[in-house]
Amino acid sequence: MPDLEMSRRSLLTAGAGGVLAAALPGVASAAAAAEPSARPNFLWFFTEDNNPYNGAYGDPVARTPAIDRLAAEGIRFEVAYSAAPVCAPSRFAFVTGLYPETAGPAHHMRAVANMPSSVRGFPEYLRRAGYYTTNNSKTDYNANLDVTATWDANGAQAHWRNRPTADTPFLATFTTLTNHESSLFTVVDGNVKPQDVRVPAFLPDTLEIRRGIAHSYNRQEVADAELGRRLAELEADGLADDTIVIYVGDNGGALPWSKRFANDNGLHVPLIVKVPPKWQHLVSKQPGQRVTSPVHGVDLAPTVLSLAGVPVPEHMQGQPILGKRPQRQYYTFGERSRMDERYDLQRTARDEQFVYIRNYMPHRPYGINMAYMWQQKAYQLWEQAHLEGTLTPAQDRFFDEKPWEELYDLANDPDQVHNLADVPKYRSTRNRFRQALEEHMLEVNDNGFLPESHPAEGYDQSRVPGAYPLEYVLEVAELAARRDPANLDRLLVELEHDNDVVRYWAATGLLMLGDGAEPASLALAEAFADEPSVFVRIPLAEALARLGHTFHSGRFLAETVDTHPNARVRLQALNALTYVGVAALPYKPVVERAAVSTDEYLRNAGRYLSFVLSGAYTPSTPVFGGF
Numbered sequence: 064m065p066d067l068e069m070s071r072r073s074l075l076t077a078g079a080g081g082v083l084a085a086a087l088p089g090v091a092s093a094a095a096a097a098e099p100s101a102r103p104n105f106l107w108f109f110t111e112d113n114n115p116y117n118g119a120y121g122d123p124v125a126r127t128p129a130i131d132r133l134a135a136e137g138i139r140f141e142v143a144y145s146a147a148p149v150c151a152p153s154r155f156a157f158v159t160g161l162y163p164e165t166a167g168p169a170h171h172m173r174a175v176a177n178m179p180s181s182v183r184g185f186p187e188y189l190r191r192a193g194y195y196t197t198n199n200s201k202t203d204y205n206a207n208l209d210v211t212a213t214w215d216a217n218g219a220q221a222h223w224r225n226r227p228t229a230d231t232p233f234l235a236t237f238t239t240l241t242n243h244e245s246s247l248f249t250v251v252d253g254n255v256k257p258q259d260v261r262v263p264a265f266l267p268d269t270l271e272i273r274r275g276i277a278h279s280y281n282r283q284e285v286a287d288a289e290l291g292r293r294l295a296e297l298e299a300d301g302l303a304d305d306t307i308v309i310y311v312g313d314n315g316g317a318l319p320w321s322k323r324f325a326n327d328n329g330l331h332v333p334l335i336v337k338v339p340p341k342w343q344h345l346v347s348k349q350p351g352q353r354v355t356s357p358v359h360g361v362d363l364a365p366t367v368l369s370l371a372g373v374p375v376p377e378h379m380q381g382q383p384i385l386g387k388r389p390q391r392q393y394y395t396f397g398e399r400s401r402m403d404e405r406y407d408l409q410r411t412a413r414d415e416q417f418v419y420i421r422n423y424m425p426h427r428p429y430g431i432n433m434a435y436m437w438q439q440k441a442y443q444l445w446e447q448a449h450l451e452g453t454l455t456p457a458q459d460r461f462f463d464e465k466p467w468e469e470l471y472d473l474a475n476d477p478d479q480v481h482n483l484a485d486v487p488k489y490r491s492t493r494n495r496f497r498q499a500l501e502e503h504m505l506e507v508n509d510n511g512f513l514p515e516s517h518p519a520e521g522y523d524q525s526r527v528p529g530a531y532p533l534e535y536v537l538e539v540a541e542l543a544a545r546r547d548p549a550n551l552d553r554l555l556v557e558l559e560h561d562n563d564v565v566r567y568w569a570a571t572g573l574l575m576l577g578d579g580a581e582p583a584s585l586a587l588a589e590a591f592a593d594e595p596s597v598f599v600r601i602p603l604a605e606a607l608a609r610l611g612h613t614f615h616s617g618r619f620l621a622e623t624v625d626t627h628p629n630a631r632v633r634l635q636a637l638n639a640l641t642y643v644g645v646a647a648l649p650y651k652p653v654v655e656r657a658a659v660s661t662d663e664y665l666r667n668a669g670r671y672l673s674f675v676l677s678g679a680y681t682p683s684t685p686v687f688g689g690f
């Protein structure tokens with residue numbers, strides 16, 4: 064068995080390839096030595112887009128008898144986080160045991176991770192150990208994993224009932240799309256009524272908002288029944304006593320200011336694990352027990368492998384959260400990078416009581432239109448109320464630029480409306496979160512500070528010496544995101560650094576200074592003219608255009624949108640062009656060409672900006688251009 068005591072930091076620094084190659088033969092020999100009947104089965108049930116809004120977690124409105132029963136018979140994790148507030152990067156973490164930001168661009172919504180070819184989906188290790196593995200049926204792994212090697216069966220008919228023999232152990236995963244975000248695009252009334260629900264303080268309390276919240280509860284009830292049917296199938300097949308059941312959300316909820324946002328609403332998921340009496344000797348937790356220490360989606364792959372008696376590959380960054388001596392964790396982490404067509408960068412840490420959020424692009428508002436998300440009526444109504452000036456400060460904050468840091472006491476402020484980051488009483492709490500988050504980002508070699516499609520993006524690529532000096536990049540990124548005019552001279556110095564990722568953050572910092580960068584406009588123009596990297600030129604061009612120096616900068620952004628061969632570079636330029644105001648008007652034909660692009664994110668960003676430039680945009684404008 065590999066040495067599981069090797070430090071996680073040393074493994075991440077060394078790289079995954081050789082470690083994993085050594086792990087695979089170990090798995091094969093373990094399979095040869097083990098009796099199939101000595102292994103538990105696993106039923107893993109995913110629900111899409113839901114927070115732990117169910118009776119098991121104390122919600123008085125939810126109607127979730129199957130989940131509640133599972134929690135009474137199982138182990139309930141109170142603070143479970145998905146890797147990201149959206150499905151694809153979170154599913155990367157579930158299937159690989161790696162944080163998505165360790166292998167860019169997996170941390171973005173819909174991308175293909177640059178990771179070592181030796182990294183496998185964890186079910187492949189189970190297959191080598193004699194398990195039958197099935198997936199019914201969503202993948203969306205944000206990586207070019209070999210699905211045929213990962214799963215014995217993958218698709219709508221995949222089921223444990225198709226395994227070759229009755230005593231073959233299995234891992235069977237199922238995903239319900241019942242309470243997916245898209246269900247909120249057409250709200251239907253059900254058992255839970257609008258008057259039954261609580262409206263969070265950051266949303267306007269209107270009938271339509273209440274109907275959307277009630278609808279979400281009603282979809283949860285339907286999904287609960289689907290879980291109940293799978294559990295009944297186990298019972299009917301005589302397998303309930305042999306099967307460990309895992310119930311988990313793939314990311315947080317889809318109600319406004321949840322999905323796509325790295326706050327507690329977007330990252331907090333239900334996680335319940337039922338270990339039947341036959342396998343109780345494998346774990347130290349008891350049925351009905353609550354676990355309050357934080358856990359993460361990245362922990363589930365090593366947990367399943369460990370309970371199956373399969374060696375956990377040393378490259379995995381999660382750790383088993385069940386077993387005889389599970390190591391207590393004090394923090395769990397989350398990330399937000401590109402969400403659909405919009406770039407942002409949030410990093411989050413949470414303990415049992417507080418959530419800490421760091422905004423590395425605070426110049427972008429929370430509430431910028433994302434075409435798919437804006438099909439939800441609640442977002443349209445919320446933005447309309449913002450434009451009409453009828454919102455309270457807590458409700459209007461969604462449309463503001465962001466602070467550098469946020470800290471919320473979830474025990475006393477579950478809606479996350481009272482930012483404690485600068486309150487003297489909480490300074491020590493904020494500081495320990497700062498340290499924990501920075502250590503985590505360095506430990507996983509967070510690729511999120513690389514512009515998307517940068518040559519250094521990827522697990523191996525970002526670890527090449529000198530390619531991505533992350534510790535120094537983080538220092539400059541913090542200077543940038545603090546938006547302090549006192550840092551102007553330092554940012555100008557960093558604009559001459561020999562590493563273009565450092566220069567990118569210096570340029571982004573000068574952009575975020577806004578009018579505070581005006582004294583350096585000549586230096587900005589000279590740097591823009593001489594800069595060889597398109598990734599650095601894009602924020603420099605936006606900064607110059609917003610300072611009124613529009614001719615060369617606007618033309619460059621438009622040409623990049625129109626002609627660059629990389630669609631994600633084009634998208635970065637189109638996002639920049641979206642924020643330069645009337646300076647984008649001469650390039651409306653370029654925007655209109657983007658609006659009919661075959662790339663869905665370019666198309667949706669182009670449609671939005673085209674509507675804005677023509678004066679036709681309203682919150683209910685159908686920006687989404689399909690897939």
